[in-house]
Amino acid sequence: MAELFEHEQVLGMMRTGRDQWFYCGEVSDDLINSLVSAVDAKPELQAVSRPARRRLLSALVECLQNMRNNTPTVPNESVPNSIVLISKISDYEYGLRCGNIMLTADVPELDERIKKINSADQEQIKEMYMKQMSVVLGDGNRKSAGLGLLEIARSAAGKIEYRFIDMDGGFTFFCVEVNVQLN
Amino acid sequence: MDTLFIPATKTTPQVDFNSATNVFELKGRSIPADAMMFYQPLERWCESYAANSTQTSIAVDVKLDHLNTGSVRTLLSALSKLLKARDRGVKVQINWYYDVEDEDMMDKGEEISLILDHPFKYIAVRSEDY
Numbered sequence: 001m002a003e004l005f006e007h008e009q010v011l012g013m014m015r016t017g018r019d020q021w022f023y024c025g026e027v028s029d030d031l032i033n034s035l036v037s038a039v040d041a042k043p044e045l046q047a048v049s050r051p052a053r054r055r056l057l058s059a060l061v062e063c064l065q066n067m068r069n070n071t072p073t074v075p076n077e078s079v080p081n082s083i084v085l086i087s088k089i090s091d092y093e094y095g096l097r098c099g100n101i102m103l104t105a106d107v108p109e110l111d112e113r114i115k116k117i118n119s120a121d122q123e124q125i126k127e128m129y130m131k132q133m134s135v136v137l138g139d140g141n142r143k144s145a146g147l148g149l150l151e152i153a154r155s156a157a158g159k160i161e162y163r164f165i166d167m168d169g170g171f172t173f174f175c176v177e178v179n180v181q182l183n
Numbered sequence: 184m185d186t187l188f189i190p191a192t193k194t195t196p197q198v199d200f201n202s203a204t205n206v207f208e209l210k211g212r213s214i215p216a217d218a219m220m221f222y223q224p225l226e227r228w229c230e231s232y233a234a235n236s237t238q239t240s241i242a243v244d245v246k247l248d249h250l251n252t253g254s255v256r257t258l259l260s261a262l263s264k265l266l267k268a269r270d271r272g273v274k275v276q277i278n279w280y281y282d283v284e285d286e287d288m289m290d291k292g293e294e295i296s297l298i299l300d301h302p303f304k305y306i307a308v309r310s311e312d313y
Contacts, residue, residue, distance in 0.1 A: 029216035051287045061251045147252045
């Protein structure tokens with residue numbers, strides 16, 4: 001985890017030729033739809049059970065949508081605002097590594113939210129999801145308010161690994177890593 | 184009221200809300216990047232239908248094999264608007280189809296049912312059947 005998104009590591013993984021997808025740039029609706037379709041069309045994923053395939057796609061979709069919704073415009077165009085790496089870890093496990101620039105002012109709230117999710121078991125996460133969904137419906141609130149993270153936690157095999165990297169100008173690079181079991 | 188029909192895409196389901204038969208069907212996968220944009224016409228249609236329908240009963244057939252969080256949120260909103268028809272004496276039956284080997288999707292239906300406080304009928308089928 002300490003090496004998460006180290007430049008050389010990412011390039012090294014790209015050179016291995018293993019099953020993986022790498023994207024660096026802005027996450028748009030079209031990119032999300034294309035990436036999900038590409039992963040879903042993979043023949044070996046067609047062979048796994050429907051719930052397992054859905055867990056992988058759910059985690060991927062929610063990660064990407066979180067990135068799309070929470071990445072501000074950054075003045076320095078030389079810095080990619082989003083990175084996505086999807087890699088096959090074994091026949092029964094895929095890893096998702098995503099990173100995006102966010103406002104440093106929003107870091108404490110996100111940090112607290114993930115810590116709360118990581119301290120909960122699956123049943124508690126389900127309760128949190130139901131409660132939050134009810135609140136969103138009742139308020140007519142169209143913002144996700146952490147529902148995406150909860151869905152990622154429900155799909156992932158373990159805790160949400162994450163890290164904040166300080167940048168200049170009130171921006172922070174947020175990295176998140178989850179593994180999804182396919183069995 | 185006009186029938187609402189939206190063909191399926193790789194990330195959005197087929198919508199066939201037939202006002203002639205009073206059977207409203209959602210079928211396929213619902214993982215759009217912008218769920219609000221996709222479901223907005225559906226929400227408006229449900230709101231209008233609930234306010235104007237003269238039927239005594241309607242059936243909603245949900246045959247989805249995958250919903251992302253945005254879809255759950257907007258589907259909840261659309262169904263809650265449709266359920267307002269109950270205030271006018273309309274019986275609303277929601278049939279939740281799921282693959283016989285995919286109980287996770289049945290669980291998802293139970294979650295939505297609980298939040299809406301409206302019982303669903305759960306129907307297990309083989310995936311090739313829907």
